[in-house]
Amino acid sequence: MDLSIVIPVSGRSNYLDRCLETILRQESLRGAIAAEVIVVDNAAISELSDATKLACESARRRHSQAKITLKYIRARHSKASHRNASYPLNVGIKLSRGHVVLITAADVLHVSDTLGQHLHSHAQVPKLMLTCSRLAGSKKSFIGGDMRTTT
Numbered sequence: 001m002d003l004s005i006v007i008p009v010s011g012r013s014n015y016l017d018r019c020l021e022t023i024l025r026q027e028s029l030r031g032a033i034a035a036e037v038i039v040v041d042n043a044a045i046s047e048l049s050d051a052t053k054l055a056c057e058s059a060r061r062r063h064s065q066a067k068i069t070l071k072y073i074r075a076r077h078s079k080a081s082h083r084n085a086s087y088p089l090n091v092g093i094k095l096s097r098g099h100v101v102l103i104t105a106a107d108v109l110h111v112s113d114t115l116g117q118h119l120h121s122h123a124q125v126p127k128l129m130l131t132c133s134r135l136a137g138s139k140k141s142f143i144g145g146d147m148r149t150t151t
Contacts, residue, residue, distance in 0.1 A: 003035040003119060004098030007106055008088035009052050010042045015107040016052060020059040022109045024066055028116030035115075036069040038095055039106075040088035049074055071095075 005023060009016055016039065029035050039056050043049045056072040063070075075091040093101060100122045102115065 002033045002099055003029075003115065004092075004096035004101045005035065005037045005115070006089065006092030006096060006101060006103050007037065007039045008042065008092060008103075009039055009106045010044075010048075010088065014051075017055045017059065019104070019106050019108055019110070020055065020070070021062075022111075023104075023115070024059060024063040024068060024070075025112070026110065026115045027112050028119060029066070029068055033119065034067065036071065036096070036098060038071045038073060038092045040073045040075045040092040040095075042075050042088035 007016070007019065020037065020039075023029075023037055039052065041049050041052045043052065053072050053074070056070060060070045073088075073091060073095065075088050089103065093103075100119060102118055104110070
């Protein structure tokens with residue numbers, strides 16, 4: 001597996017549908033790249049989780065021909081301390097199988113080359129940790145921010 005995309009969600013299915021659409025339409029994922037999208041739901045209210053699960057199933061049906069695996073995980077925990085944003089994020093990272101793990105939010109819309117930029121940067125410098133983003137409406141990408149090499 002080349003790339004895992006982890007999306008921690010807590011009742012934001014109205015944004016998730018558009019986020020998944022922008023991921024599943026990525027130009028770089030139409031080739032030989034093996035990728036998975038892991039949506040980890042931590043909503044406290046089951047109706048919100050149902051809507052999130054439906055958004056994932058709908059995206060899976062619309063993009064059934066894609067080579068991307070889309071997983072929905074319900075990760076609600078009974079302990080109040082596990083209902084924060086880091087819990088579903090950690091669950092998703094633990095379940096990921098990709099050599100590169102991209103963490104994104106349900107309300108982020110990805111331009112057509114975002115994932116390709118990540119993979120290209122990691123191919124050039126395998127131990128690189130980076131932030132890559134593009135402002136909406138901008139033609140320029142920002143790659144940098146907090147760049148560190150790991151040991």
